[in-house]
Amino acid sequence: MVHAPPRPPAGSPPVRINLYSDTQTRPTPAMKEAMMRAEVGDEQHGDDPTVHALCDRMASLMGKEAAMFLPSGTMCNVIAILAHCRKGEEVLAHETSHILHSEGGAHAALTGVQIMPLRGPRGMFTAEALRAAIRPRTRYAPPQRLLEVEQTANIGGGAVWPRAQLEEVVAVAREQGWATHMDGARLMNACVATGIAPAEMVAGFDSVWLDFTKGLGAPLGAVLCGSREFIGEAWRWKQRLGGAMRQAGICAAACLYALDHHVERLAEDHANAKALARGLAEIEGVAVEEPETNLVFFDIAATGVPVATLQQRLLARGVAVSALGGRVRACTHLDVTAAMIPEAVAAIRDALAA
Numbered sequence: 001m002v003h004a005p006p007r008p009p010a011g012s013p014p015v016r017i018n019l020y021s022d023t024q025t026r027p028t029p030a031m032k033e034a035m036m037r038a039e040v041g042d043e044q045h046g047d048d049p050t051v052h053a054l055c056d057r058m059a060s061l062m063g064k065e066a067a068m069f070l071p072s073g074t075m076c077n078v079i080a081i082l083a084h085c086r087k088g089e090e091v092l093a094h095e096t097s098h099i100l101h102s103e104g105g106a107h108a109a110l111t112g113v114q115i116m117p118l119r120g121p122r123g124m125f126t127a128e129a130l131r132a133a134i135r136p137r138t139r140y141a142p143p144q145r146l147l148e149v150e151q152t153a154n155i156g157g158g159a160v161w162p163r164a165q166l167e168e169v170v171a172v173a174r175e176q177g178w179a180t181h182m183d184g185a186r187l188m189n190a191c192v193a194t195g196i197a198p199a200e201m202v203a204g205f206d207s208v209w210l211d212f213t214k215g216l217g218a219p220l221g222a223v224l225c226g227s228r229e230f231i232g233e234a235w236r237w238k239q240r241l242g243g244a245m246r247q248a249g250i251c252a253a254a255c256l257y258a259l260d261h262h263v264e265r266l267a268e269d270h271a272n273a274k275a276l277a278r279g280l281a282e283i284e285g286v287a288v289e290e291p292e293t294n295l296v297f298f299d300i301a302a303t304g305v306p307v308a309t310l311q312q313r314l315l316a317r318g319v320a321v322s323a324l325g326g327r328v329r330a331c332t333h334l335d336v337t338a339a340m341i342p343e344a345v346a347a348i349r350d351a352l353a354a
Contacts, residue, residue, distance in 0.1 A: 016318040017340045017347070019276075022186075022214040022269075022294060022333035024320075031217065031257045038253035043069065043245040050249030054256050058223040061259075062208055063199030066231035069252055070243050073185050073222040074103050076209035078110055079241065080224060081146065083233040084179045084207070087112030089145040092133055096123050096155035096325075098183055099148060110241075114142050123156020124149075127168035134176060147173040150183040151201070152190050155324055158273075158295030160190045163201065170204035182208040185222075189215055189293040192266040206230065215266050215294060216258035217334045221251045262334065269294040272332040272341055279345030280330075283352065296330040303352050313351035319344055 018024045027035070041047030055067040070076050077099050081091060091107070093099055095117035099107055107113055116133055118125040135141040147169065153159045173180050182205040191198050202208040207226040212218035224234060238244055273291040280296070281288045285303035288296065300310060307323045314321055322329045330344070 012315045013318045015315070015320045017344050018320045018335060019330035019332065019344060020320040020322045021329075021331050025213075025215070025217040025334045027217060027219050027254055028334070030261070031254050034257040035250050035253045038249045040247040040249035043248035044239075048247065048249045048252070050256070051252045054252040055223060057256065057259065058210065059225055061198050062202055062210075062225040064202075064208070064225040064227065066228045067223050067225040068231050068234055068238060069245075069248060069255075070209075070222050070224055070238065071220055071245070073183070073209060073211040073213075074098075074106065075238075075241065075243050076211075076222050076224040077103060077181075077183055078106050079234050079237045079243070080181050080207045080209070080226075081107060081111045081113055081148075082237045083230055084181060085111065085113045085145045088114070088142055090114045090116055090135070090142040091146045091148055092116045092118060092130065092144060092178075093148040094118050094120065094123050094125055094150065094153065094156075096153070097148065097150050098154060098185065101155065113145075116144075121156075122159035123153025124159065124161055124165065125169070126165070127172050130169050130172045134172075144176065144178060146179045146181055148181045148183065150185070152186045152293050152295075154185070154295065157289045157297045158186070158189070158291055158293040160193055160292050163194070163196055166201070167204060174204075179207075180205045184208045185211040186214055186293065188263050189266050189270070192263065193270060193293050207234075212255040212258050215269055215333055216255070216262045218254040218258050219251065221255050223255070265334070266294070268338070269332040269334070269336070272336060272338055273330075275338065275341045276330060276332065276344060279341065280348065283345070283349050285352070286348075294332045296332070297324070297327045298330070299327050300352065301326075305352050310348070310351055313354055314347055317347045317351065319347045321348075 038050045043051050051069050059067040151161050209224040212221045273294050273296050277288045277296050287299040
């Protein structure tokens with residue numbers, strides 16, 4: 001049986017400090033105003049000027065020929081793999097990647113590909129690990145077709161792939177004749193953290209997408225970028241999967257607003273994450289991973305308090321966190337201010353001591 005997402009216990013106060021995920025961000029009043037002013041048309045028919053403006057801007061930002069607006073990042077990943085691969089082929093990705101852990105088995109159910117999980121610290125693998133995974137080209141082995149990386153690596157702690165390491169694994173893929181795809185859900189966090197321009201960061205990738213519903217604060221939407229030929233094939237899958245939309249300019253306007261106003265401010269989320277990590281490190285029994293971007297992972301096993309118990313105690317204090325892989329994850333974003341960080345640390349300290 002599949003269960004619905006958990007709800008706060010009855011009688012819990014409203015969540016005041018939402019560290020559960022950057023997907024919890026809500027559009028600002030100014031973003032809503034931009035959405036209300038958007039010029040719209042039938043996106044599926046190619047008549048929405050605001051969607052065209054977003055796609056043109058994103059293609060330029062990523063250094064690609066074309067782009068396509070989609071409702072979600074998961075749909076971007078599914079469509080990209082459908083466009084790159086045929087059934088029975090193999091995708092190489094990290095063992096903690098989103099396509100393996102958080103897409104409901106979509107690639108087994110819909111794309112028909114096999115995913116080879118690669119190991120490495122903080123959600124990344126080396127060129128050597130990738131070479132070790134190369135299969136002999138015989139009729140007994142699935143054809144290896146696509147290399148996939150996630151920037152930043154979510155379960156890896158919001159870690160940023162170094163540009164040199166990206167170039168090394170891409171070089172292996174090129175040697176083998178594989179296509180390359182980047183899950184760029186939090187790509188702009190990586191770009192802000194490193195100072196590397198998006199087009200430079202993704203130069204070696206045949207396809208890449210950016211999610212606007214995380215740190216960029218839009219209510220929905222992601223943009224998939226690649227060559228004109230790739231986006232043409234992707235559009236066929238978008239149509240088949242029901243991803244084509246109507247007056248989507250209302251949502252595209254939020255994404256354009258985010259590009260104008262919410263990219264540079266990601267640095268504030270990173271600073272808040274570091275401040276949160278410093279505070280958590282002072283709590284006895286808490287082991288904190290040093291954050292690189294806006295995700296703070298910490299282990300509370302030494303306290304003897306189960307993660308689920310901590311979550312429930314925090315909800316009773318108006319604070320929300322998430323759990324991944326036996327660790328606690330706290331995510332800073334647009335709706336988390338610097339003033340909330342000390343209060344969140346105090347709530348976590350009190351909840352662990354309760």
